[in-house]
Structures are given as C-alpha cells and as structure tokens.
Amino acid sequence: MTHPVIRIRDGQFGYRNQVAVRAALEIESTEIVALLGPNGSGKTTLLKGMLGLVDRIGGSVELFGQPMREFKDRSLIGYVPQRQSAAGSIPVTVRELVRSGRTGRNWSGSSRAAGRQAVADAIAAVGLADKATDPVSTLSGGQQRRAMMARALAGGANVLLLDEPFAGVDQANQHAIADALAALVPGGATIVVVLHELGPIEPMVTRTICLDGGSVLYDGPLADAPPRLLHLGHDHDPHGGEPDGAGGADEMGLFRR
Amino acid sequence: MIAALRILDYDFMRRALIAALLVGLAAPAVGIFLVQRRLALIGDGLGHIAITGVALGLLLNSAPVPFALLTAVAGAVAIELIRARREAFAEIALAMLFYGGLGGGVVLASQAPSGSRNLGQYLFGSIATTSAGDLRTFALLAVLVLAVSIGLSRSLFSVSNDDEYARASGLPVMRINVVLAVLSALTVVVSMRIVGVLLVSALMVVPVATAQLVARSFRQTFAIGLVVGVIVSVAGVVVSFYADTPPGGSIVLLAIGVFALVFIATNLGRLIRR
Numbered sequence: 001m002t003h004p005v006i007r008i009r010d011g012q013f014g015y016r017n018q019v020a021v022r023a024a025l026e027i028e029s030t031e032i033v034a035l036l037g038p039n040g041s042g043k044t045t046l047l048k049g050m051l052g053l054v055d056r057i058g059g060s061v062e063l064f065g066q067p068m069r070e071f072k073d074r075s076l077i078g079y080v081p082q083r084q085s086a087a088g089s090i091p092v093t094v095r096e097l098v099r100s101g102r103t104g105r106n107w108s109g110s111s112r113a114a115g116r117q118a119v120a121d122a123i124a125a126v127g128l129a130d131k132a133t134d135p136v137s138t139l140s141g142g143q144q145r146r147a148m149m150a151r152a153l154a155g156g157a158n159v160l161l162l163d164e165p166f167a168g169v170d171q172a173n174q175h176a177i178a179d180a181l182a183a184l185v186p187g188g189a190t191i192v193v194v195l196h197e198l199g200p201i202e203p204m205v206t207r208t209i210c211l212d213g214g215s216v217l218y219d220g221p222l223a224d225a226p227p228r229l230l231h232l233g234h235d236h237d238p239h240g241g242e243p244d245g246a247g248g249a250d251e252m253g254l255f256r257r
Numbered sequence: 258m259i260a261a262l263r264i265l266d267y268d269f270m271r272r273a274l275i276a277a278l279l280v281g282l283a284a285p286a287v288g289i290f291l292v293q294r295r296l297a298l299i300g301d302g303l304g305h306i307a308i309t310g311v312a313l314g315l316l317l318n319s320a321p322v323p324f325a326l327l328t329a330v331a332g333a334v335a336i337e338l339i340r341a342r343r344e345a346f347a348e349i350a351l352a353m354l355f356y357g358g359l360g361g362g363v364v365l366a367s368q369a370p371s372g373s374r375n376l377g378q379y380l381f382g383s384i385a386t387t388s389a390g391d392l393r394t395f396a397l398l399a400v401l402v403l404a405v406s407i408g409l410s411r412s413l414f415s416v417s418n419d420d421e422y423a424r425a426s427g428l429p430v431m432r433i434n435v436v437l438a439v440l441s442a443l444t445v446v447v448s449m450r451i452v453g454v455l456l457v458s459a460l461m462v463v464p465v466a467t468a469q470l471v472a473r474s475f476r477q478t479f480a481i482g483l484v485v486g487v488i489v490s491v492a493g494v495v496v497s498f499y500a501d502t503p504p505g506g507s508i509v510l511l512a513i514g515v516f517a518l519v520f521i522a523t524n525l526g527r528l529i530r531r
C-alpha cells in the first residue's frame with residue numbers, strides 16, 4: 001500500500017510551548033499544494049513543522065508512512081528556505097552551495113561521478129549553469145533563490161517544500177523558478193509551496209490550503225476556494241513581499257495553548 | 258642566509274618551528290568553519306577555559322598540556338550544550354564559563370609551587386619551552402584536527418553555512434557542532450606553547466579573513482588560509498627569536514599586518530580597475 005508523502009494528525013506547531021498553527025492534513029504523491037495566507041497566518045510554521053524545524057507541541061507527523069524521527073531518507077525531501085541571501089561571510093561558489101544539498105545522503109550507493117553529475121544537473125535545472133563557479137554573493141537575490149532550489153534538488157528529492165520562493169524576486173527570476181518547478185511535474189514530483197499570492201505557478205497548483213490566524217480555513221481545489229481567502233495576501237506588496245516571520249516565530253499568529 | 262639557518266642549530270628552536278607549523282595548519286583549518294558559523298570568538302572562550310587546566314597542571318606540579326586538553330574539551334562540549342538550548346541566558350552562561358575559566362586559572366596558578374610566573378608562557382607563548390613530549394602530543398592533535406576537518410568538511414560546511422537547511426536534510430547538527438567545538442579545543446591545546454591560549458583565536462580567524470579577501474570559493478579560502486597560517490606562525494617564531502619578543506604577540510601582529518597588506522592591495526587593485 002502507498003502512504004501519503006506527508007501526514008499530519010492533530011498537528012500543533014510553534015515555538016517552545018506557544019502554538020502558532022494547528023492543522024491535520026495528508027499530502028499525497030504528485031500533489032502540487034499551495035499554502036496560502038497573509039503574514040502571520042502560520043503557513044511558514046506549518047511548512048517547517050512538516051520538516052521538524054519548529055517545535056511540535058501536539059499531534060504527529062509522518063513522512064512516507066514513517067514517524068518523522070524514524071524517517072532516515074531525508075534526501076527524498078528537498079527544502080528551499082525563504083532567505084534573501086544564501087551567502088555567508090566566506091566566499092562559496094554556486095557549485096559548493098548546491099553540493100551541500102547532497103551531504104545528508106547516505107554515504108554508500110552513489111559514486112563521486114554520479115554526485116558531480118547530480119550537482120551539475122540541479123544547477124542546469126534552475127538555469128544557472130553559466131554561474132556554477134561564481135561566488136553566491138555576486139548573484140542577485142532571485143538567482144540566489146534559484147541556487148537554493150538547485151541545492152534542494154541535488155540530493156535527488158522528488159518532494160519539494162518551498163517557503164515563499166517568489167518573495168522579493170524579480171519577474172525574470174520568478175519565471176525561472178516557476179519553469180524549474182513545472183519541469184519537475186512530469187517526473188511525478190510532489191510540491192508544497194508557501195505563498196502569500198499565487199503568482200506564476202497558479203496553473204500548476206492542484207490543491208490550495210488557506211490559513212489565517214493559525215488554522216486552516218479552506219483545503220481543496222483552487223477553483224472552489226472562496227475568493228476572500230485567496231486575496232488575504234493582497235494587503236501587502238504583491239511582488240515585494242515582507243519576510244513571513246523572517247525565520248522566527250509568526251508572532252501575529254501566536255496564541256496560548 | 259647561512260646566518261638565518263643558524264637558528265636551526267638550537268634544539269628548542271627546531272621544536273618551536275615545528276610546533277608553529279602545526280598550529281599554523283590546525284588553527285585556520287578549524288577557524289574557517291567558526292568564521293562561517295559567525296562564532297569567530299569561540300576559540301577565545303575555549304582558551305580562557307583551558308587556563309584553568311594549565312593552572313591545575315602547575316598546581317599539581319605535573320605537565321599542564323593533558324590538563325588543558327581535558328578542561329578545553331569539557332568546556333567545548335558544555336558550550337555546545339548551552340548554545341543548543343537557545344535560551345536567553347545562554348550568552349550570560351557562556352560569559353561565566355569563559356571568565357570563570359580565566360579567574361579559576363589565575364587563582365589556582367597563584368597557589369602553585371612555582372607561583373603564577375609560569376602562567377604567562379601559556380597565555381602568550383614562549384619559544385623556549387616546547388619539550389619533545391609536548392611536540393609529540395601537538396603533532397598527534399594537529400594531525401587529528403586536520404584529518405577530521407578535511408574528512409568531515411562537507412558536513413562541517415553544511416552545518417556552518419546553513420544549520421536550518423542542514424537540519425532539514427537530516428544531518429546530525431548537534432553532533433557535528435560538538436565535533437567542531439572539540440576540534441577548536443584541540444587547536445587551543447596545540448597552540449599553547451607557541452601562540453598561547455589567549456591569542457590562538459586570532460590565528461583561527463585572521464588567516465581565514467585574509468584568505469577570503471582574495472578567494473572565490475570555500476575551497477580556495479581553506480587552502481589560502483592554511484598557507485597564511487603557516488607563514489605567519491613560522492615567521493613569528495623567527496622574529497621572536499631575533500627580536501626577543503613573545504612569539505604569540507609577534508605571530509598575531511604579523512597576521513594582522515599580512516591582512517592589512519592584502520586588504521590594501523585588493524582594494525587598490527579595485528580602485529585602479531575602475
């Protein structure tokens with residue numbers, strides 16, 4: 001029997017003992033899911049909850065039918081964080097950054113040549129082949145986002161979790177990211193993407209989950225979603241986009257357990 | 258040239274130069290990951306903690322190196338456990354650990370049979386004091402530090418570069434951080450005869466900072482950092498022999514001098530090209 005890629009039962013996620021979002025859901029293989037909601041709605045916290053990056057205060061998370069702690073094959077799941085820059089204080093080339101996406105893989109199995117090929121393929125998939133040996137810090141913000149997407153793909157992931165991939169990214173880079181995502185669909189990829197507006201991936205989305213105030217208000221096909229919920233994010237600059245919680249707590253959505 | 262080679266006639270200088278070579282290699286090899294993690298000053302804290310170990314050795318009239326090794330490694334593990342809790346008081350707890358180490362060292366050393374006179378050698382280095390036994394320990398530790406920092410470089414890089422992503426990709430982030438802290442502690446011990454535990458942090462950071470001015474990749478930064486580390490530590494020992502200065506201070510000033518020269522050269526180059 002096949003398990004859902006991600007199954008959350010009575011999930012309560014947050015920081016320390018403060019619940020920021022509650023959700024119960026299953027994401028099946030090949031679904032393209034948009035997690036929509038305004039800043040502070042808890043969508044980033046929910047995505048991080050699926051990866052074990054925030055505190056799970058209640059409920060359970062299963063990945064491919066296994067409890068999160070027991071699930072070892074993390075290279076199946078690629079994560080693209082919402083970060084304006086992937087550059088640290090030490091120069092790092094695009095290739096070095098992308099290669100770090102393979103560090104979590106089991107050491108046995110693939111040869112060095114296969115690893116190099118996977119890294120080159122991932123860089124080509126996001127259209128950065130001509131930048132492979134450039135320091136990441138010399139890239140634009142949108143190109144850095146593409147490099148982080150290549151990092152998520154380099155480990156051979158067929159499940160991709162992205163946090164606001166279009167926020168603060170110019171049109172050309174938005175389309176490059178959307179094209180790279182669309183190219184994954186024929187291969188049977190599962191994609192979960194946090195957005196505050198649908199943007200260029202709208203045609204691909206098979207399911208929308210709308211959040212506000214830390215809970216799920218709608219879960220279903222985009223066509224049936226109440227327009228009111230889809231436009232929650234439009235209070236904000238549609239193409240600029242403020243960081244949703246900027247890696248910390250969604251303070252707006254915090255409420256006591 | 259012949260006169261310069263004369264310093265090799267002295268046993269203590271041969272040992273000092275080899276020890277300088279070892280710390281010149283080990284310090285930047287670990288330091289690059291600390292700089293990447295934005296924890297450049299952790300080596301300084303570990304140095305403070307090691308002082309208690311040095312003083313214990315002096316107090317018990319035994320070799321200070323093994324005691325320094327034990328306290329620095331214990332301190333390194335404690336630092337990571339405290340940091341991992343991400344509590345508001347973590348920074349204060351670290352400060353207490355660091356200055357408690359220094360305070361404890363000074364007090365313990367004052368009670369040693371030889372008094373606290375000898376403590377200065379360990380704080381700022383001394384070329385005359387490296388024994389053959391010390392050298393064997395340092396060589397072993399330096400080889401271990403280099404082997405682990407190169408062997409685990411991918412994991413150390415991933416965690417230092419983006420620890421949230423590393424956690425998402427299933428790396429044992431906590432364990433890798435403890436390994437890095439222990440490597441830093443071992444480097445502090447390797448440095449204690451030549452650079453001194455109070456100045457070793459500079460040798461972890463400054464050669465890496467110099468390398469990143471000219472390098473275009475992490476790998477280049479690593480290689481150039483090691484070359485700069487070896488040059489300044491060996492040259493610093495030679496300078497301290499002729500100028501009769503403490504080697505630790507000489508090495509650090511040389512390292513900063515090299516950084517300044519490279520900084521000026523790269524920025525002049527940029528200005529001219531404009």
